[in-house]
Amino acid sequence: MSLKEFFNKTPWNSKKVKKSSNTKVGDLFAISSNSSNKTNIPALDSDLHLWIYWDWVEDTEVIEIVNDIFLKALTKKASDIHIEPREKFVQVRFRVDWNFIKYKNFDIKYRDAIIARIKIMAYLRIDEHRKPQDWKINYKLFWGKTIDMRVSVIPTIFWEKIVIRILKKNEKPPKLSELWILPYNMVKIKKHLKDPYWMILAVWPTGSGKSTTLFALLSQYDAEEKNISTLEDPVEYRIPWVNHTQINPAIDFNFAKWLRSLLRQDPDIIMVWEIRDEETAKLAIEASITWHIVFSTLHTNSAAHTIQRLVNLWIDPLLITSSLRLIISQRLARKLCPYCKEAYKPNEKIKSYIVGKVWRYIKNKDDFKLYRAHEWWCKKCNFSWYSWRIWLYEVLEMTDKMEELVLKNASRIQLEIQAIWDGMVPIKEDWLLKVVLWETSLEEVLAVLWN
Ligand SMILES: [Zn+2]
Numbered sequence: 001m002s003l004k005e006f007f008n009k010t011p012w013n014s015k016k017v018k019k020s021s022n023t024k025v026g027d028l029f030a031i032s033s034n035s036s037n038k039t040n041i042p043a044l045d046s047d048l049h050l051w052i053y054w055d056w057v058e059d060t061e062v063i064e065i066v067n068d069i070f071l072k073a074l075t076k077k078a079s080d081i082h083i084e085p086r087e088k089f090v091q092v093r094f095r096v097d098w099n100f101i102k103y104k105n106f107d108i109k110y111r112d113a114i115i116a117r118i119k120i121m122a123y124l125r126i127d128e129h130r131k132p133q134d135w136k137i138n139y140k141l142f143w144g145k146t147i148d149m150r151v152s153v154i155p156t157i158f159w160e161k162i163v164i165r166i167l168k169k170n171e172k173p174p175k176l177s178e179l180w181i182l183p184y185n186m187v188k189i190k191k192h193l194k195d196p197y198w199m200i201l202a203v204w205p206t207g208s209g210k211s212t213t214l215f216a217l218l219s220q221y222d223a224e225e226k227n228i229s230t231l232e233d234p235v236e237y238r239i240p241w242v243n244h245t246q247i248n249p250a251i252d253f254n255f256a257k258w259l260r261s262l263l264r265q266d267p268d269i270i271m272v273w274e275i276r277d278e279e280t281a282k283l284a285i286e287a288s289i290t291w292h293i294v295f296s297t298l299h300t301n302s303a304a305h306t307i308q309r310l311v312n313l314w315i316d317p318l319l320i321t322s323s324l325r326l327i328i329s330q331r332l333a334r335k336l337c338p339y340c341k342e343a344y345k346p347n348e349k350i351k352s353y354i355v356g357k358v359w360r361y362i363k364n365k366d367d368f369k370l371y372r373a374h375e376w377w378c379k380k381c382n383f384s385w386y387s388w389r390i391w392l393y394e395v396l397e398m399t400d401k402m403e404e405l406v407l408k409n410a411s412r413i414q415l416e417i418q419a420i421w422d423g424m425v426p427i428k429e430d431w432l433l434k435v436v437l438w439e440t441s442l443e444e445v446l447a448v449l450w451n
Contacts, residue, residue, distance in 0.1 A: 076094055228241070331448055336371055
């Protein structure tokens with residue numbers, strides 16, 4: 001029996017069928033069939049289960065709740081929305097500048113309805129509770145703008161957790177000059193941007209604003225004069241004249257396969273979102289040796305660690321030294337709110353530590369002061385005492401000495417010492433400088449680097 005027949009033949013349900021006649025239950029399955037998890041029409045008792053949801057999701061109260069969550073997240077400039085069912089309530093949190101802010105706890109009675117509503121918006125199966133699902137929402141705001149959202153659903157012990165990534169396709173990527181790259185790193189980056197071919201890797205532990213640096217680098221090139229192509233998942237920014245390609249994992253065509261096809265498109269500059277496997281790593285390196293400029297990212301903890309990671313992916317050290325020119329390791333920290341930050345004199349112990357590390361950059365050693373978050377009434381930063389963010393960097397350049405060490409399969413420590421010898425400022429010194437320049441607080445950076 002089809003779902004439609006079931007509801008038509010069930011007299012006690014006739015009133016409800018009438019109520020939602022604009023959106024037929026059959027339509028729901030037409031929608032679901034687009035999703036990444038295609039399955040057969042559900043069994044009868046799950047139809048009943050579904051009906052209870054459907055009734056809920058049609059309810060204007062739930063539609064308002066979900067719209068409210070989305071709009072609030074957008075006004076707070078959140079990058080992600082986390083909807084987390086707990087034992088007795090549903091917690092909604094936003095990630096803003098890489099920190100969580102609590103939005104609201106909803107009564108447990110709204111749990112199924114909120115989740116079902118979002119699943120429907122994202123064309124996901126609402127009767128699937130055992131498997132993870134993911135797809136996207138094109139959320140239309142009433143003034144006509146659309147926001148792209150990536151929805152991921154994963155079952156937890158307290159029902160399903162939803163994480164929604166808000167993509168900023170209409171936002172311009174920041175300029176290289178806006179990323180707080182201090183002169184000693186900027187000189188190296190600008191030098192290598194002029195090279196005719198090479199590979200540059202931006203590395204970070206998960207979630208350190210990777211796309212931002214890559215796009216700032218890409219936008220240094222004249223996209224009308226060069227063929228710039230990207231392979232991304234998801235596409236976060238859109239630069240005019242750049243050929244952005246969204247990788248779709250559902251169609252069994254991975255980064256490596258895409259890259260192979262892309263190389264036949266006569267590219268000058270290629271941006272590969274992420275090197276996850278040996279095949280992609282090899283292809284990316286081969287592309288850079290054959291006169292292409294390649295940008296990519298890897299998940300590692302430090303610049304020196306990246307070389308070892310590539311060796312672990314079975315890349316010949318000879319290939320690494322002939323293609324890789326620069327490794328940019330980065331972390332993200334919150335910038336102090338300029339309206340409520342407070343100056344203070346650090347105690348002697350902290351002062352001597354900082355001065356000892358970065359003495360050559362401090363002009364006035366006697367009247368040495370720092371800034372910290374002053375927790376008072378400040379509307380400008382929504383009482384978070386931080387606004388926007390800054391990046392902390394460590395830039396490793398492939399010098400002749402470094403190449404020798406890579407070819408000798410040197411340890412991470414040896415590579416690190418050589419890099420510092422060659423002029424690399426370690427990320428911990430870069431952050432101390434950003435504290436000394438009064439952009440962020442000691443507490444914030446300690447939390448980022450020692451977490
Ligand atoms: Zn403030």
